[in-house]
Amino acid sequence: MDATAGKEKLVVEVVAAHNLIPKDGEGSSSPFVEIEFENQRLRTQVKYKDLNPIWNEKLVFNVKDVADLPYRTIEVNVFNEKRSSNSRNFLGKVRISGSSIAKEGAKMVQLHTLEKRSLFSHVRGEISLKLYVSVREEVKEVVDLGNGAVVSGSSGPRSASSKKSKKLQQQSPAIVQQQQQLTQETNKQTQQQGQNNAKPVEPNSGEIKHIVITTGPTPVAPGSGGGRVITTPGGVVGGGGGGVSLYTNMSSEFSLKETSPHLGGGLLNKDKSSATYDLVEQMQYLYVKVVKAKDITLFGGGEIVGEVKIGNYRGITKRVGSSNMEWDQVFAFSKDCMQSSMVEIFVKEGNKDDYLGRVSFDLSEIPRRVPPDSQLAPQWYRMEDKKGNKAKGGEVMVSIWFGTQVDEAFAEAWHSKAANVHFDGLCSTKSKVYLSPKLWYLRVSVIEAQDIVPWDNGSPMMRFPELFIKVLVGNQILRTKIAGPNPNRSMSSPYWNEDLLFVVADPFEEYLVISVEDRVGAGREETVGRVLLPITAVEKRNDEKQVDSRWFNLDNHLGSAVDSKIMTRFGSKVHLRVSLDGGYHVLDEATMYSSDVKATAKQLWKPHIGVLEMGILGASGLVPTKLKEGKGESANAYCVTKYGQKWVRTRTVVDSLSPKWNEQYTWEVFDPCTVITIGVFDNCHAEKNAVNNACDSRIGKVRIRLSTLESDRVYTHSYPLLMLHPTGVKKMGELHLASKCGDIRMRYDRLRSVAGRIQTVVGDMATQGERAQALLSWRDPRATFLFAVTCLFAAVGFYAVPIRVVVAFWGLYMLRPPRFRNRLPCRALNFFRRLPAKADSLL
Numbered sequence: 145m146d147a148t149a150g151k152e153k154l155v156v157e158v159v160a161a162h163n164l165i166p167k168d169g170e171g172s173s174s175p176f177v178e179i180e181f182e183n184q185r186l187r188t189q190v191k192y193k194d195l196n197p198i199w200n201e202k203l204v205f206n207v208k209d210v211a212d213l214p215y216r217t218i219e220v221n222v223f224n225e226k227r228s229s230n231s232r233n234f235l236g237k238v239r240i241s242g243s244s245i246a247k248e249g250a251k252m253v254q255l256h257t258l259e260k261r262s263l264f265s266h267v268r269g270e271i272s273l274k275l276y277v278s279v280r281e282e283v284k285e286v287v288d289l290g291n292g293a294v295v296s297g298s299s300g301p302r303s304a305s306s307k308k309s310k311k312l313q314q315q316s317p318a319i320v321q322q323q324q325q326l327t328q329e330t331n332k333q334t335q336q337q338g339q340n341n342a343k344p345v346e347p348n349s350g351e352i353k354h355i356v357i358t359t360g361p362t363p364v365a366p367g368s369g370g371g372r373v374i375t376t377p378g379g380v381v382g383g384g385g386g387g388v389s390l391y392t393n394m395s396s397e398f399s400l401k402e403t404s405p406h407l408g409g410g411l412l413n414k415d416k417s418s419a420t421y422d423l424v425e426q427m428q429y430l431y432v433k434v435v436k437a438k439d440i441t442l443f444g445g446g447e448i449v450g451e452v453k454i455g456n457y458r459g460i461t462k463r464v465g466s467s468n469m470e471w472d473q474v475f476a477f478s479k480d481c482m483q484s485s486m487v488e489i490f491v492k493e494g495n496k497d498d499y500l501g502r503v504s505f506d507l508s509e510i511p512r513r514v515p516p517d518s519q520l521a522p523q524w525y526r527m528e529d530k531k532g533n534k535a536k537g538g539e540v541m542v543s544i545w546f547g548t549q550v551d552e553a554f555a556e557a558w559h560s561k562a563a564n565v566h567f568d569g570l571c572s573t574k575s576k577v578y579l580s581p582k583l584w585y586l587r588v589s590v591i592e593a594q595d596i597v598p599w600d601n602g603s604p605m606m607r608f609p610e611l612f613i614k615v616l617v618g619n620q621i622l623r624t625k626i627a628g629p630n631p632n633r634s635m636s637s638p639y640w641n642e643d644l645l646f647v648v649a650d651p652f653e654e655y656l657v658i659s660v661e662d663r664v665g666a667g668r669e670e671t672v673g674r675v676l677l678p679i680t681a682v683e684k685r686n687d688e689k690q691v692d693s694r695w696f697n698l699d700n701h702l703g704s705a706v707d708s709k710i711m712t713r714f715g716s717k718v719h720l721r722v723s724l725d726g727g728y729h730v731l732d733e734a735t736m737y738s739s740d741v742k743a744t745a746k747q748l749w750k751p752h753i754g755v756l757e758m759g760i761l762g763a764s765g766l767v768p769t770k771l772k773e774g775k776g777e778s779a780n781a782y783c784v785t786k787y788g789q790k791w792v793r794t795r796t797v798v799d800s801l802s803p804k805w806n807e808q809y810t811w812e813v814f815d816p817c818t819v820i821t822i823g824v825f826d827n828c829h830a831e832k833n834a835v836n837n838a839c840d841s842r843i844g845k846v847r848i849r850l851s852t853l854e855s856d857r858v859y860t861h862s863y864p865l866l867m868l869h870p871t872g873v874k875k876m877g878e879l880h881l882a883s884k885c886g887d888i889r890m891r892y893d894r895l896r897s898v899a900g901r902i903q904t905v906v907g908d909m910a911t912q913g914e915r916a917q918a919l920l921s922w923r924d925p926r927a928t929f930l931f932a933v934t935c936l937f938a939a940v941g942f943y944a945v946p947i948r949v950v951v952a953f954w955g956l957y958m959l960r961p962p963r964f965r966n967r968l969p970c971r972a973l974n975f976f977r978r979l980p981a982k983a984d985s986l987l
């Protein structure tokens with residue numbers, strides 16, 4: 145064995161756990177980690193009332209032989225401490241092979257999914273560990289258990305708690321109860337302080353009150369009209385009817401939660417922009433637009449940069465030459481992160497610390513801009529040099545104002561929370577809107593060919609050619625079947641009559657290549673002729689009517705010069721029907737999650753039935769994707785939302801597991817039976833060592849069916865972010881959204897016009913009924929007498945004349961020519977229409 149082998153130790157650094165299952169009966173757990181390796185058992189401290197604990201503790205084990213380490217296993221168990229009964233509950237386990245243990249210089253955080261101990265165990269969550277071999281760590285004091293296992297004697301609080309429990313048993317019950325309460329309060333305070341020191345707290349992160357929504361029944365409060373109202377610590381939250389119930393039990397991991405954010409800045413902070421930006425929380429920003437500078441003396445030329453500084457945050461412009469000092473850049477500083485009452489603007493030379501000019505503004509004197517007000521015009525300000533002289537400092541053109549994320553400059557501005565992002569990665573952190581290309585079906589109907597000369601290469605044997613058509617569009621290749629022999633057709637005139645379907649994108653920049661191929665052997669194909677057709681020349685169709693078929697000449701100049709002279713004597717042709725079909729919808733996503741079912745041709749689109757508004761508020765409890773030096777675990781999260789042909793991407797919030805976006809977007813809705821998809825990704829291009837062609841990692845996604853949303857109702861919910869892992873579906877955090885489906889008023893106007901017509905018809909029917917009632921109720925004696933006499937003569941006439949004769953004469957009367965018709969109604973009908981009705985008395 146090596147001389148240094150006995151000095152090497154196995155170090156297991158327990159970093160944190162995520163999304164543990166509650167086991168204390170109060171919706172939480174008090175977890176600790178116990179690790180066993182080669183009859184050595186060590187444990188961490190207990191984190192009271194924490195489902196996402198952070199330990200950052202090192203457990204050091206003796207290693208007998210480092211060479212056998214790849215063949216050993218490390219048992220990691222997570223337990224919940226039950227302080228009442230001095231026992232523990234199982235929360236999950238992980239078994240790690242020794243082959244995954246790294247050297248000390250190559251240590252990195254590994255995320256492991258907690259596994260079950262038995263078939264009936266209820267386990268969820270992950271644990272982050274670092275495993276490496278080190279020669280600088282020392283093993284803490286251990287105690288022999290007598291069965292070959294050892295346990296740490298000072299690292300965990302279990303021995304101290306057992307001593308306290310023995311002392312408490314010897315005292316009176318009253319003193320025991322008081323001391324237990326005091327101990328619990330002390331542990332809670334210590335735990336809260338430890339969490340505050342371990343977890344970075346974002347300023348004004350905003351606590352969101354949840355209510356879980358399930359489909360179970362719940363009692364209805366009397367007088368609520370079918371709705372349900374539940375009082376929570378955050379206020380009163382109302383729930384709708386329809387079989388949806390609200391309760392405050394947080395046991396379900398994948399439950400939908402209703403939130404109550406301050407949309408549009410709240411009821412007391414309404415401004416002009418709240419009508420169009422009312423599904424997000426308002427975020428206040430200080431905007432500084434640095435346009436250009438002049439009258440700056442710089443000897444020998446060089447590059448000039450502008451710097452905007454407020455507190456510990458600063459933004460630097462691009463570098464420009466001294467001959468053209470123009471930047472035209474906007475900087476946005478979050479009002480929540482401002483640590484100073486002054487904002488300073490410097491003009492510097494390259495990377496030098498000394499500035500050439502300086503101007504400062506007091507934040508209390510900066511105006512506030514509220515859209516739709518026009519943008520604040522930039523002004524020239526006299527700068528002072530480092531000696532305080534304003535005569536030689538030059539001038540800088542600046543505009544500065546307070547605004548919100550509604551401002552037009554928000555999308556292209558440099559944000560203070562992205563201060564650590566390198567310059568090349570700034571473009572990947574901004575919000576963007578994309579439009580998918582319009583897709584068409586390209587239908588190629590291959591009918592037949594004529595005068596095809598097979599490629600025989602001078603073979604003396606006669607064979608039947610195996611001819612087929614190969615069609616190439618971009619990277620899409622389709623083939624027909626081989627034309628079989630036909631007694632009515634010669635070998636040079638094959639017949640296929642097959643349809644080949646392709647998908648092409650508008651604008652059409654590709655070519656349609658149709659070639660006649662001859663299979664001369666196994667794996668050998670020879671090209672007999674070819675047609676090159678630009679897709680822009682293909683006819684478009686929007687209905688079921690087929691386009692006319694055409695004969696296309698085949699280009700046979702594919703061999704040597706001698707062969708081409710021989711083959712030019714034959715006019716080889718192919719019979720095709722080619723069209724761009726716009727009467728169908730090109731399905732580019734899963735059928736069950738389709739967000740668009742419109743036809744490709746815009747002429748076939750029906751008017752939109754409403755507008756979907758989506759406010760992307762933020763996320764909470766995201767699973768960390770990277771380890772920042774000195775900052776712990778974090779993520780650079782952004783959202784991507786797709787509906788129809790419109791894609792939107794929010795800005796990237798750097799180094800945060802609870803990002804706040806508060807961005808709002810709209811889509812036109814053409815079909816309610818569609819789905820909108822929202823995904824959360826981690827931006828890998830925001831790192832300094834980012835690879836250019838690297839792909840952003842997926843965190844989770846949410847899908848919402850529009851058919852479940854009521855019109856003109858705002859939904860504010862927290863949706864679980866789901867990701868499919870090899871071990872099953874995992875929850876990666878929660879996404880907070882606000883959504884609303886409106887009608888901008890076409891369907892309402894159509895419904896109102898139809899309802900007006902129905903009301904008119906019903907009114908006419910009621911009027912005619914009132915007139916008939918007047919004839920029968922002797923309200924008008926003269927009219928009733930005439931009606932009774934007419935009915936008497938009609939009864940006698942129908943009794944004397946057969947019904948067939950009556951029907952025949954009535955038919956002839958109704959079909960009389962216009963020459964014998966009168967423009968005025970008959971006297972009886974005119975008399976009936978002139979009878980009074982109740983509608984006349986309402987006037």
